[in-house]
Amino acid sequence: MAQRPVVIVSNRGPVTFQVADSGDLVAKRGAGGLVSGIGPLVAGTDATWVAAAMSDGDRRASEQGVVEAEGFRVRSLAIDPDQYRMAYDVVCNATLWFLHHGLYDLARRPRFDTRFREAWQAYRDVNAAFAEVVADDAPDGAAVLVQDYHLALVGGILAQRRPDLRTVHFSHTPFANPDTWRVLPTDLGAELLEGMAGHHACGFHSRRWADAFAACCAEQLGRTPTTFVSALASDPDDIGAVAASPACATALDELDHLVGDRAFVVRVDRIELSKNILRGFAAYEDLLERYPQWRERVVFGAFVYPSREGLPEYLAYRQEVETVVRRINERWGTPGWEPIVLDPTDDFPRSVAALRRADVFLVNPIRDGLNLVASEGPLVNDRDALLLLSPEAGIWDSLGDVARAVHPYDVSGTADALADALAVGRAARADEGRALKARAGARRPADWLDEQLDAAG
Numbered sequence: 541m542a543q544r545p546v547v548i549v550s551n552r553g554p555v556t557f558q559v560a561d562s563g564d565l566v567a568k569r570g571a572g573g574l575v576s577g578i579g580p581l582v583a584g585t586d587a588t589w590v591a592a593a594m595s596d597g598d599r600r601a602s603e604q605g606v607v608e609a610e611g612f613r614v615r616s617l618a619i620d621p622d623q624y625r626m627a628y629d630v631v632c633n634a635t636l637w638f639l640h641h642g643l644y645d646l647a648r649r650p651r652f653d654t655r656f657r658e659a660w661q662a663y664r665d666v667n668a669a670f671a672e673v674v675a676d677d678a679p680d681g682a683a684v685l686v687q688d689y690h691l692a693l694v695g696g697i698l699a700q701r702r703p704d705l706r707t708v709h710f711s712h713t714p715f716a717n718p719d720t721w722r723v724l725p726t727d728l729g730a731e732l733l734e735g736m737a738g739h740h741a742c743g744f745h746s747r748r749w750a751d752a753f754a755a756c757c758a759e760q761l762g763r764t765p766t767t768f769v770s771a772l773a774s775d776p777d778d779i780g781a782v783a784a785s786p787a788c789a790t791a792l793d794e795l796d797h798l799v800g801d802r803a804f805v806v807r808v809d810r811i812e813l814s815k816n817i818l819r820g821f822a823a824y825e826d827l828l829e830r831y832p833q834w835r836e837r838v839v840f841g842a843f844v845y846p847s848r849e850g851l852p853e854y855l856a857y858r859q860e861v862e863t864v865v866r867r868i869n870e871r872w873g874t875p876g877w878e879p880i881v882l883d884p885t886d887d888f889p890r891s892v893a894a895l896r897r898a899d900v901f902l903v904n905p906i907r908d909g910l911n912l913v914a915s916e917g918p919l920v921n922d923r924d925a926l927l928l929l930s931p932e933a934g935i936w937d938s939l940g941d942v943a944r945a946v947h948p949y950d951v952s953g954t955a956d957a958l959a960d961a962l963a964v965g966r967a968a969r970a971d972e973g974r975a976l977k978a979r980a981g982a983r984r985p986a987d988w989l990d991e992q993l994d995a996a997g
C-alpha cells in the first residue's frame with residue numbers, strides 16, 4: 541500500500557466480535573459494502589481500522605486497544621449506548637440519510653426541536669470521540685480515510701489536534717442539493733459542511749454528488765472545498781469466490797428447482813426506503829396485469845433483508861413489503877406458481893446464487909450513492925442477464941450506456957421495461973449481457989483506495 545501509514549475510520553467495522561460460551565472473543569467478518577470492497581486490500585497490511593463498538597463483544601475488544609483479527613488491525617471504540625443511538629438513529633439515519641436520499645414528506649417531517657438538538661450534540665460527541673482516538677494513536681503523517689456521513693466532523697477536529705495528518709472524507713451516499721440541504725437549520729447545515737471541509741479532500745462516487753456538495757458549500761460557506769470523484773468497485777475475485785463456493789452451488793440447485801424453466805427477475809437489497817422496493821413490486825404486478833403472457837412464466841426473486849429496525853420508518857416499510865408481496869401472490873398465484881419469492885434471510889451465498897441465475901436485474905432506487913449490486917450481478921451471472929437500472933444511482937455514470945433505464949417513479953414504464961427485457965431471448969441478449977459484465981469488471985476496489993490515498997496527498 542501507500543507510503544504514508546493508513547488509518548481507516550468508519551462507523552461499521554471490518555470485524556465484529558462475539559463473546560463465546562468460554563468467555564473468549566470470537567471475531568467475524570463485518571457486514572456491508574465497504575468491508576467486502578476494500579477489506580481484502582486492507583487485510584494483512586499495517587493499516588489500522590477504527591470503528592464503533594456495536595456488540596457486547598466489540599465493547600470488550602475496545603478495552604484491549606488495537607486487536608488483530610481476521611487479518612485486520614481493529615480499534616473498536618466504545619460509546620455510551622444512548623448517546624450512540626441518538627447520533628446513529630436520529631441524526632445519521634433519520635435525518636442525514638433522509639436528506640441525502642430525498643426521502644422526507646416535508647409536510648410532516650423533519651422537526652428540529654430540543655430533542656433533536658440533544659441528538660445533534662450526541663453526533664458531535666461521537667465524532668469527537670472518534671477524532672480523539674485517531675489523534676492519540678495515528679502514526680506521524682498518516683493518511684486518515686474517514687468514511688461516510690456518520691463521521692463528517694472528524695477531519696475538522698483533527699486539523700486542530702494533529703495537523704501532521706492528511707485526512708479524506710468519503711461519502712458513500714448521494715449529497716443533497718442546496719434546496720434540500722436548506723431544510724437543515726442553517727447553523728447545523730453550515731457546521732456539517734465546515735466539518736467535511738475540514739478534511740483535505742472530500743470524495744464522492746459520482747460527479748453529481750460532488751457538485752451538489754460544492755453547491756451547498758458555495759451557498760452556505762462562501763467557498764468550495766477540494767472534492768474528487770472515485771467510484772468504489774466490486775471485487776471480481778471476492779464475489780467470484782462466493783459464486784464458486786459449495787454453499788452457492790447448493791442454493792443454485794434450490795433456485796433452479798424453484799424457478800424451473802421460467803424467467804427470473806432478481807433484486808438484492810437491504811429493506812431500505814431509498815431502494816424503491818414497493819414500486820418495483822407495483823411494476824411487476826402491472827406487468828402481470830398488462831402482459832398476460834408472463835403469468836406463470838416468470839418469478840420475481842426479492843432477496844431483501846431487514847435493516848435499521850431501530851427506526852419506525854424501516855419497520856413500517858418492511859411490513860408494507862411483506863403485505864404487498866402476500867397480496868400479489870394471493871391475487872395472481874396458481875397452485876404451481878408463486879409470482880414473488882421473498883427471501884429476508886440475508887444469506888449471501890443464496891443472494892449470489894440468485895444473481896447467477898437471474899435473467900433480468902431490477903435496480904430501481906429513488907437515489908443511491910453508488911449501488912454495488914448493479915455490478916456484482918453482471919460479474920457473477922451465468923445467463924447474460926439484462927440490467928434495468930435507475931439513472932438516480934451513482935453507478936449509472938459507468939453502467940448507464942450498457943444498462944436499460946428505469947425511471948424510479950414511473951411504475952408503468954418500469955413494467956414496460958420488464959416486458960421488453962423479458963422478451964429478449966437468451967441468445968439475442970448475449971452481446972448486451974457481455975458488455976455489462978466487461979464494464980462491471982473494468983474498475984477494481986484497489987483503484988478506489990489508491991484514489992483516496994492520492995487525494996490525501
Ligand code: G6P
Binds near residue numbers: 688712848
Ligand atoms: C449504506 C451506507 C453505509 C452503511 C450501509 C448499511 O451503504 O453508506 O455507511 O454501512 O448503508 O447501513 P447500516 O446503517 O446498517 O450500517
